[in-house]
Amino acid sequence: MNDYIVIQREGFYTTIQDNKRIGYKRYGIPESGPMDENSYMFSNWLVGNNLNSEVLEITYNGPKIKFTFNAKIAICGSLTNIYLNKIKIKMNQTIKIKQNDILDISSCKNGNRVYLAIAGKINIKTHFNSKSTYDKCSIGGYKGRKLLKNDKIKIIANEIDEVKKLPEILSSKFTENNLIRIIPGPEYNLLDQESKNKLTNGFFEIDIKSDRMGIRLCNNRIKLLNKINMESSLITKGSIQLPPDGNPIIIMSDGQTTGGYPRIGVVSKVDISRLSQIKIRNNIKFKIISLRESENLIKYNKNKFITNLGTIY
């Protein structure tokens, strides 16, 4: 009954996220949800939750959390040192927590975020069909905001016996590959040949201003053939917008719902999770693939998930 997690140190930026907010883009409300959808899904699987359940998304530097109950948890995502009562514990597997244990999550090493799933439910209300936090409008999550020191959040714990390990084939190796596959966007042909070459031959640096709204790229400006006055239209997670300054922005979970900048490309669904973990100031490179190729990769991933997890969300 008195099952809580208590935030003893808040860390950089931790929010509650579930799958995503569906059906509210027509009111201008973004989908939110986890930046790294794969690590999010794996953490839920390890604790026996539905794969679209709510978890804590932890950015850069983690929080210190006290558990007032016996729990089962799992942490997936960026390599990070994690301590339970000052003893280092492993990621990517189910961990038993005892009443009054203290979990201390330090800085993300090779990525940006980790996902902490707790067996059971986080007892917060859904807002517009989702528990995902969208703090720009104080929607969802715990009080519509990031977690702060002394927050006490009620958990409806689920007793599970099974202890699982994430199959090796699924564990992400973020920094080894910064090649991101993209599908040409509706306005790709507004680029001249030189810009098209720059888009795929050049390296883009991830700008420090990147956040849950978008990954901002710099150091490789792309020019449009002509300046056009484009009508605002749908943008999705992974859409690469090109503002007049030539520095592309990749729209992410909290990104705006529509936009008036040319969409020169869209990141393949299979590379979005890896992209979200590439650290600020690192370089990425784009490779163009066709829609058909991207769909084949999705099919491959789907089979891999179903084989190893038994399900998918």
Add this chain to the structure above:
Amino acid sequence: MVVNSIEIKNLGDSGILISLKKGFGNNPLKDINYLDQLISNQNLEEINDIVPCISTLGILYNPYKINYEELVSKLKEIIDKKLISNPISSIKKWKIPICYDQEFGLDIDEISNKLKLSIKNLINYHKQSVYQVDMIGFLPGFLYLGNLNNSLYLKRKETPRVSVPEGSIGIAGNQTGIYNLNSPGGWNIIGRTPLKLFSKYKNPPIEIKRGDNVVFYEIKKDEFEKIKSDLTK
């Protein structure tokens, strides 16, 4: 409407954009609303979200459940069957108070200079039109209103404001827009409404619909303050 009159494109591997081919349909506002209703009514489990934009309909789908080609043929079938003959929603007319006082019309002097129009004239042009809601998007509750008087055509500000106050009404291109939340923004701010048109505590959070009409009526600063304080009571 027939399948031959629309154009379907992919937006990456999880999005679809439907637009009307040139020469078909003379009312994108009505036609897109119609397509939206046709497809929304099917409640397809593969579709995550349907977003009516100015003259396109955006669809987000789950690529683990269906691929682009399969979904396109499903959509074409739905459109061909025309299960609804006419858009059912009626068009509402909203009367929205606006105060053009310089305290709220943050850019009104600049607009007047750039357009070489007196403040009085530009206010008259702005409040004379019957606007139509072209789209809700970009930010929560942001209203794009079409049918702005041609003499008010002005580009967005070179440097967007870091924070535009809630209720601000701006002009940009051939549209006027309402910011229903404090947010950054690049529109030229001409005035402000004391009304709260977007509420995260209501579902849906905004009553005004795409396709509705909006007219503005001018109020003075004291009326603005009165409406505002009546609302908070």
